[in-house]
Amino acid sequence: MAATKQPVDVGVQHSLFSGQGGRHLREALQAYLFLLPGTFILFVFSLFPIGYALYISFHKWRIRKGDFIGLGNYLKALGTPQDAIFTLGGLGLLAGSWMLWRKIKSEEPVKITLLKALFAFLLIVGGLGFVLGFPQMLVNGDEDLFTALLITSYYSLGTVPFQIVLSFLLATVLFQNIRGKTTWRILYFLPYVTVTVASAAVWQSIYEPRRGLLNLFLVTLGMPAENVPKWLFEATPIGVYLGDLVGLSLPDWAGGPSLALVSVIIYNIWTYVGYNAVIYLAGLGNIPHSLYEAATIDGANRWEILRDITIPLVSPTTYFLVMMGVLGTFRAFNHIYVMTSVVGPIGAPRGTTMTTSMLIWKNFWSGNRFGYASALAFVLTGVLMSLTWVQKRISEGRVFYG
Amino acid sequence: MDTRKLFALLALMALLLPLMSACAKPTPEPTVEATVEATEEATEEATVEATEEATEEPTEEPAPEPDYDTDIYGYLEDVDPSGQEVTYWYQHTRSREELMLAMIDDFNRTNEWGITVVGESQGGYGDLFQNIIAGIPANQLPEMAVAYQNQAATYATQDVLVALDPYVASEKWGYTQAELDDFFPVALTADYLPQFGGRYGWPPYKSMEVMYYNEDWLVELGYDGPPETWEEFGEMACAAIENPFSGQTGEGPVLGYEYSVDASRFATFVFSRGGDIISEDGSEYVFNSDAGIATMSFWQELVEKGCAAQATEKYGDQTDFGNGRSLFTVSSISGLPYYGQAVSEGADFTWSVNPPPYGSDRSAPRMNIYGASQSIMTSTPEQQLAVWVFIKWLSEPEQQARWATSTGYFATRASAVALMQDYIDENPTYAKAFEFMKLDSGVESPVAGYDECRAAIAEMLTVILDGGAVQEEMDAAIEVCNEYLEEAAP
Numbered sequence: 001m002a003a004t005k006q007p008v009d010v011g012v013q014h015s016l017f018s019g020q021g022g023r024h025l026r027e028a029l030q031a032y033l034f035l036l037p038g039t040f041i042l043f044v045f046s047l048f049p050i051g052y053a054l055y056i057s058f059h060k061w062r063i064r065k066g067d068f069i070g071l072g073n074y075l076k077a078l079g080t081p082q083d084a085i086f087t088l089g090g091l092g093l094l095a096g097s098w099m100l101w102r103k104i105k106s107e108e109p110v111k112i113t114l115l116k117a118l119f120a121f122l123l124i125v126g127g128l129g130f131v132l133g134f135p136q137m138l139v140n141g142d143e144d145l146f147t148a149l150l151i152t153s154y155y156s157l158g159t160v161p162f163q164i165v166l167s168f169l170l171a172t173v174l175f176q177n178i179r180g181k182t183t184w185r186i187l188y189f190l191p192y193v194t195v196t197v198a199s200a201a202v203w204q205s206i207y208e209p210r211r212g213l214l215n216l217f218l219v220t221l222g223m224p225a226e227n228v229p230k231w232l233f234e235a236t237p238i239g240v241y242l243g244d245l246v247g248l249s250l251p252d253w254a255g256g257p258s259l260a261l262v263s264v265i266i267y268n269i270w271t272y273v274g275y276n277a278v279i280y281l282a283g284l285g286n287i288p289h290s291l292y293e294a295a296t297i298d299g300a301n302r303w304e305i306l307r308d309i310t311i312p313l314v315s316p317t318t319y320f321l322v323m324m325g326v327l328g329t330f331r332a333f334n335h336i337y338v339m340t341s342v343v344g345p346i347g348a349p350r351g352t353t354m355t356t357s358m359l360i361w362k363n364f365w366s367g368n369r370f371g372y373a374s375a376l377a378f379v380l381t382g383v384l385m386s387l388t389w390v391q392k393r394i395s396e397g398r399v400f401y402g
Numbered sequence: 403m404d405t406r407k408l409f410a411l412l413a414l415m416a417l418l419l420p421l422m423s424a425c426a427k428p429t430p431e432p433t434v435e436a437t438v439e440a441t442e443e444a445t446e447e448a449t450v451e452a453t454e455e456a457t458e459e460p461t462e463e464p465a466p467e468p469d470y471d472t473d474i475y476g477y478l479e480d481v482d483p484s485g486q487e488v489t490y491w492y493q494h495t496r497s498r499e500e501l502m503l504a505m506i507d508d509f510n511r512t513n514e515w516g517i518t519v520v521g522e523s524q525g526g527y528g529d530l531f532q533n534i535i536a537g538i539p540a541n542q543l544p545e546m547a548v549a550y551q552n553q554a555a556t557y558a559t560q561d562v563l564v565a566l567d568p569y570v571a572s573e574k575w576g577y578t579q580a581e582l583d584d585f586f587p588v589a590l591t592a593d594y595l596p597q598f599g600g601r602y603g604w605p606p607y608k609s610m611e612v613m614y615y616n617e618d619w620l621v622e623l624g625y626d627g628p629p630e631t632w633e634e635f636g637e638m639a640c641a642a643i644e645n646p647f648s649g650q651t652g653e654g655p656v657l658g659y660e661y662s663v664d665a666s667r668f669a670t671f672v673f674s675r676g677g678d679i680i681s682e683d684g685s686e687y688v689f690n691s692d693a694g695i696a697t698m699s700f701w702q703e704l705v706e707k708g709c710a711a712q713a714t715e716k717y718g719d720q721t722d723f724g725n726g727r728s729l730f731t732v733s734s735i736s737g738l739p740y741y742g743q744a745v746s747e748g749a750d751f752t753w754s755v756n757p758p759p760y761g762s763d764r765s766a767p768r769m770n771i772y773g774a775s776q777s778i779m780t781s782t783p784e785q786q787l788a789v790w791v792f793i794k795w796l797s798e799p800e801q802q803a804r805w806a807t808s809t810g811y812f813a814t815r816a817s818a819v820a821l822m823q824d825y826i827d828e829n830p831t832y833a834k835a836f837e838f839m840k841l842d843s844g845v846e847s848p849v850a851g852y853d854e855c856r857a858a859i860a861e862m863l864t865v866i867l868d869g870g871a872v873q874e875e876m877d878a879a880i881e882v883c884n885e886y887l888e889e890a891a892p
Binding site for chain 1: 663714
C-alpha cells in the first residue's frame with residue numbers, strides 16, 4: 001500500500017512546486033520562512049506591548065484592570081470630544097492645506113484656480129476649527145499635560161539647535177588635519193558612551209549651589225557667594241533671571257524655561273555634541289574633494305565654500321540629526337529624573353522640569369494611574385509622529401542627497 | 403502574487419496563534435481556590451470525624467464558628483504551617499540586610515515547624531513599593547513584605563493582603579492580653595486601617611521624627627537648652643546665622659535650620675501644633691487646618707529671613723549638621739548612627755536630640771512616630787500562618803532588642819528594653835529618644851492614595867517655601883490629595 005501511495009505524493013509535490021508558478025511559490029515560502037523569526041520577535045516584543053498599552057489606555061486601570069471607559073482617558077487629557085475634534089481636525093485641515101499649497105505650484109494653470117479655492121477653504125475651516133477648539137481644549141483638558149508639552153518644547157528647542165550648530169563646528173574642526181585628531185574625537189565621543197545615570201549624577205553635584213564646582217568657580221571669578229545661581233534649584237524662568245541681572249523686568253510667561261531646565265539642557269548638549277560630531281564627520285567625508293577644488297579655482301572664499309558646498313551636502317546628516325534630536329528630547333527621562341531628584345518631588349523645582357515623559361512616569365508610578373498614563377503615552381506618540389511628518393515635509397527640497 | 407498573499411496570510415496566522423493562545427484566559431492555578439476547596443474538603447472530613455466523635459461522646463459541645471473568613475484563613479486552630487517556604491521582601495540593604503538575613507537564618511534553623519523564610523532585598527522603600535505594585539497584576543508577589551500603613555492600604559484595595567486580627571486573636575497562634583499590653587500603644591495604633599476596619603501590619607520596630615541640635619553652639623549663643631516651642635526655635639535659628647559656630651568645618655553657608663522637602667517632615671510639624679494630616683475616619687485630608695497654615699507660614703517666614711534653607715544634596719542636612727554649619731535639623735531617629743558619624747568626622751561637638759518643638763497653645767510635645775510594619779500577602783492558609791509565625795518571632799523581645807541595638811530603630815515592646823540595657827547605657831542619646839515613645843503622637847495617613855498625596859504635599863512645600871501663597875497652595879494640595887483618596891478608595 002505504501003509503495004503505491006508514494007508516487008502519488010510525489011506527483012502532488014511535483015505539481016505544486018514545478019514550473020514557473022512553483023518556483024515563485026518555493027521562493028515565497030523560503031522568504032517568509034526567513035522572515036518568520038524576525039516577524040515573531042517584532043510582534044511579541046514591539047507590536048504586542050504597544051497593542052496592550054493601547055488596550056490599557058481604554059480602561060480605568062489602577063494597578064489592576066477596571067471598567068472599560070473607551071476614550072475616557074484621552075478625553076481627560078484633551079478635553080471634551082468637541083474640543084478634540086475641532087483642534088485635531090483643524091490641525092489636520094491646516095496640514096492638508098499646506099500640502100495642497102505645495103502641490104499647486106506644479107499643477108497646470110487650469111487646475112490652479114480650483115486648487116487655490118480648495119486651499120483657501122481648507123485653510124479657513126482648519127484655522128477656524130483650531131482657533132475655536134484649542135483654547136477650549138486648554139480649559140477642559142489636563143492642564144498638566146499642556147504645561148508638560150510646553151516644557152518639553154522648551155527643552156527640545158533649547159537643545160537641538162545648539163547641539164546641531166556646535167557639533168557641526170566641532171566636526172569641521174576635527175575634520176582638519178590637526179594633531180591628535182583621533183584622541184580628540186574619542187574625547188568628544190566619551191560623554192555619549194558614559195552611563196547616563198552616572199554622568200547625570202556627576203553634573204548634579206557640579207550644579208550643587210553651595211559646594212558645586214560651577215559656583216565655586218563663579219565665586220573664584222569674583223561673584224558674591226550670596227548671588228550665585230541655584231541652578232537645578234532655580235524655578236525662575238531664564239529670561240526673568242537674566243533680566244533681573246541687568247535690571248530688566250520681564251513677566252514670567254515671557255521668561256522661557258526655568259534655570260533648572262536650562263541646566264538640564266546644558267547637560268544634554270554636552271552629552272550629544274560629540275556623538276553628533278562623529279556623525280557629521282562621516283557626512284563631511286562623503287563630500288567629493290573635487291567640489292572644493294573646483295570652488296577654490298573659481299575663487300570662492302572659505303565662507304562661500306561652507307555655505308554653498310559643505311552645508312548643502314551635509315543636509316541629509318543634518319536632517320537625520322535634527323529628527324533624532326527632536327525625538328530624543330521629547331522622550332528624554334533618565335537624566336532629568338536623576339538630576340532633579342535631589343531638588344524635590346518629580347518635576348521639581350515647582351514643576352518646571354516636568355516634561356511629558358516625566359508626567360507619564362508620575363501618573364504611572366507615583367499615581368498608579370496605569371490607564372491614564374498609557375493614554376498620555378499615546379498622545380505623546382501622536383505629537384512625535386506629527387512633528388516627524390512636519391519635519392519631513394519641511395525638509396523636502398531642502399535636503400540634498402547628492 | 404496570489405500565492406504570496408496566501409503564504410503571507412498563513413505566516414500571519416502562525417504568528418497570531420501563539421499570541422491568541424497567550425491572550426486566552428489562563429487555566430486557573432491551583433492556589434487560593436484550590437486551597438479553599440481543599441479546606442472545604444478538609445472541613446467536611448473534619449466535620450464527619452467530629453460528628454462521629456460527637457456521636458460517640460454526646461456530652462462535648464461543637465466548636466463555635468470562627469468570626470473570620472475561613473476561605474482565607476482556614477480554621478486557624480487546625481492549620482499546620484509545617485514545612486512551608488515563604489518569601490519575604492524588605493527594603494534593607496548593606497549591614498541591615500546582613501543582620502536581617504542572619505536573623506532569618508536563625509529562625510529557619512530553630513523554628514519547630516520547619517518553616518523556611520527566604521529574604522529578598524528590593525532596594526529602598528520606593529523600589530519595594532513599585533515592585534509590589536508591578537507584581538500585583540502579574541501575580542508575582544512574595545508571601546510577606548515590609549509596608550508602610552498607606553502602602554498596606556493600597557495593597558489591601560487590590561485584595562492581596564490579609565488582615566492580621568484573626569492571627570492576633572487566635573488562642574493557639576496569637577497573643578495573650580498581657581503580651582499585647584507589653585507593646586507600646588502607639589505602635590499598635592498605627593496599623594489599624596480605617597478604610598478596612600482591620601489591622602494589616604505588625605510592628606517589630608518603629609521610628610520617629612526628632613530634632614537634632616548642636617548643644618555646644620546653643621551654649622555659645624547663650625541658651626541653656628534646646629527650644630521647646632516653635633517661637634524659641636525660630637529665635638535660635640535666626641541667632642545662629644548671625645553667630646556661626648566656633649568649631650565649624652567644611653564649605654558652605656551658616657544655617658539655623660536645614661530641611662529636606664518631605665511629607666513626613668510636614669506631618670511632624672503639623673502634629674506638633676496639634677493638627678492632623680487626615681481626618682480620624684480617613685475620609686478626607688485636613689492639613690489645611692489652622693495648625694497646617696501656622697506651620698507653613700512659620701516655615702516660610704524662616705526661609706524668607708534666611709534662617710532656614712533646603713538641603714541641596716542628598717543627606718546634605720546630615721553633612722552640614724556634622725560640620726557645625728546648621729544648628730538644627732529634623733529627621734528620622736533611624737538616622738542617629740549616621741548623624742553620630744557625621745559629627746565625629748566633622749566638627750566633633752556635643753549634640754543631642756529632642757522632640758520637635760510644639761505650638762504655643764500646647765503644653766507638651768506631640769510626636770510623629772511612624773515606621774513600616776510587616777504585612778502578610780494573600781497565599782494559602784498554611785503559608786500565611788507560616789508568615790505570621792515568623793512575624794511573631796521577629797516581634798519577640800529578644801529579636802527586637804537584637805534589631806534595635808544594631809540599627810538605631812526602636813523596639814515596640816517594653817520588655818525588650820530590659821534586654822537592651824547595656825546598649826542604652828552606652829548610648830545616652832538613644833536612651834533619651836526612647837523616652838519619646840511614651841509621648842502623645844499623631845498618625846500619618848494610613849489610607850490608600852497617601853503615597854500619591856505625599857508627592858502633592860512635597861510639591862506644595864517647594865512652592866510655598868519658594869514664596870507661594872500659603873492658603874492657596876494648601877487648598878490646592880488638599881484638592882489633589884482628596885482626589886487621590888477618592889480614586890484609590892476600596
